[in-house]
Amino acid sequence: xxxxxxxxxxxxxxxxxxxxxxxxxxxxxxxxxxxxxxxxxxxxxxxxxxxxxxxxxxxxxxxxxxxxxxxxxxxxxxxxxxxxxxxxxxxxxxxxxxxxxxxxxxxxxxxxxxxxxxxxxxxxxxxxxxxxxxxxxxxxxxxxxxxxxxxxxxxxxxxxxxxxxxxxxxxxxxxxxxxxxxxxxxxxxxxxxxxxxxxxxxxxxxxxxxxxxxxxxxxxxxxxxxxxxxxxxxxxxxxxxxxxxxxxxxxxxxxxxxxxxxxxxxxxxxxxxxx
Ligand code: NAP
Numbered sequence: 001x002x003x004x005x006x007x008x009x010x011x012x013x014x015x016x017x018x019x020x021x022x023x024x025x026x027x028x029x030x031x032x033x034x035x036x037x038x039x040x041x042x043x044x045x046x047x048x049x050x051x052x053x054x055x056x057x058x059x060x061x062x063x064x065x066x067x068x069x070x071x072x073x074x075x076x077x078x079x080x081x082x083x084x085x086x087x088x089x090x091x092x093x094x095x096x097x098x099x100x101x102x103x104x105x106x107x108x109x110x111x112x113x114x115x116x117x118x119x120x121x122x123x124x125x126x127x128x129x130x131x132x133x134x135x136x137x138x139x140x141x142x143x144x145x146x147x148x149x150x151x152x153x154x155x156x157x158x159x160x161x162x163x164x165x166x167x168x169x170x171x172x173x174x175x176x177x178x179x180x181x182x183x184x185x186x187x188x189x190x191x192x193x194x195x196x197x198x199x200x201x202x203x204x205x206x207x208x209x210x211x212x213x214x215x216x217x218x219x220x221x222x223x224x225x226x227x228x229x230x231x232x233x234x235x236x237x238x239x240x241x242x243x244x245x246x247x248x249x250x251x252x253x254x255x256x257x258x259x260x261x262x263x264x265x266x267x268x269x270x271x272x273x274x275x
Contacts, residue, residue, distance in 0.1 A: 010039035011261055012065055016057055017072035020044045024274060025070050028253045031273030036263035045069075051078045058082065062104055068260035069102040070253070076100055076113075076142060083111030092116065095176070096146035101256040112259060115143065116150035118252030119197075119223070125251075125267055126243060128195060128219050130154035136189055136217070137161055138209055138231075139199035140168035143223055147199065148176055156180065162189045162211070164200075186211050198222040198231040208234055216240065223248060 011033075015025040026042045033040035047057045054075050061069060071079040079099035083089050087109030093099045099111035123130060135156045137144050140163035151159055161183045163169035169183035184190075189211040196217040201224075202209055208230045220235035223245035232242045250273060254265040 009261075010041070011067045013040065013042045013068045013070070013260060014045040014061060014066060015042070015070040015072060016045045016047050016054065016075055018047055018049050018074060020046045020072070023072065024249070025072075025253060028250060028273050029257055031270060032254060032257045032263075032265045035265060035270060036257075036261065038261050038263060047075065049074055051081070054078050055082055058102060058109070062102075062109070067103070068256060070256055071100050071102060079111055083109055087111060092146070092149060095149040096142070098142050098146060100146075100252065101259060103259055112256070113146050114252040114255035114259075115248070116147040117255055118250075119147050119221075119245075119248045120150040120154050121251040121255070121267075122243070122245075122247030123195070123219075123221065124154075125247065128221075130156055130195070132157045133194040134190075134192075135159045135195045135197065136193045137197045137199050138186060138189070138211070139163055139201070140165070140172050140183075141199065141201065143199040145172055145175075147197070148172065148181070152176070152178055152180060158182065160184065160190055160193065162186050189215055191215050193217050195219045195221065196235070198224070198229070202231075203227065206230055219243075221245070225249060 015023050017023060023044050029040060029042045045057060047053050076098035080097055083099055090112040093111045093113040096113040098113055101112040101114050103110045133156050135151060140161055158180050161169040161172055164186055166185045173181040173183045186209055191214045203224060217240060220240055220242045222229045222231050225244040225246035235242050258264050
């Protein structure tokens, strides 16, 4: 991907965010590096919350020999704009309108988005059948937008987007122009789907999202991880198989790592990278 690694294949990477102290990315990528036998330094990079500062950080990092950067809140859209103006975008980043992975390709800044493919990879590794499945996703923010193309590529039968602000769900379905997509409010969510995914940031509020108590699925996935989830509690109480989003985090990281180093992480052998 880039010539910015030294002769001993020691890769220098960062994750840029604000705040950034909580990021698990350094531990994650060191676990990938151990498994694949590459030398890696991976730091958390704080950045003031404005586009000029972000651009300066990215420029200095790659000029100084960095090979790859992850981008987290609140910079994913700023990174998208930077790549759009001065570099290149992958199809996933273009469709997501956001960049979570930066690299250098053909001497130019390159922005990718691995979040949605991370979700799909985690679901598949957990044995969830996506081909011909009916899927509902709650939320119409960045995480949902990034998941749409990878879910469509996984050949789901239908993908319903339900959101508190219905106009945002409609805007996403309009953007993708696929007859597999539909949208509604949360309260009008279909009562039966194969897979239901929470991509809202309702988070720790402890509230259940306002969908009908009859809603059921074969599998429920919350993109959030590491915190109690009223969404997963609701489906666990119905004896429905559930998962939090830690696997999505791990898989999106592995896809970034592969882009930078060319090394594929064997997820079946990884164990708990935070353990
Ligand atoms: P975002 O762009 O801010 O979108 C937030 C969404 O949540 C919007 O659709 C919003 O609805 C909805 N929402 C927020 N509060 C709500 C409430 N009280 N009731 C109903 N809906 C509510 O956030 P995002 O970047 O898409 O992230 C969404 C979630 O995915 C977060 O929990 C994030 O941590 C998680 N995530 C996980 C991973 C991973 O690797 N596991 C990766 C990316 C994101 P409105 O449009 O009506 O405001």
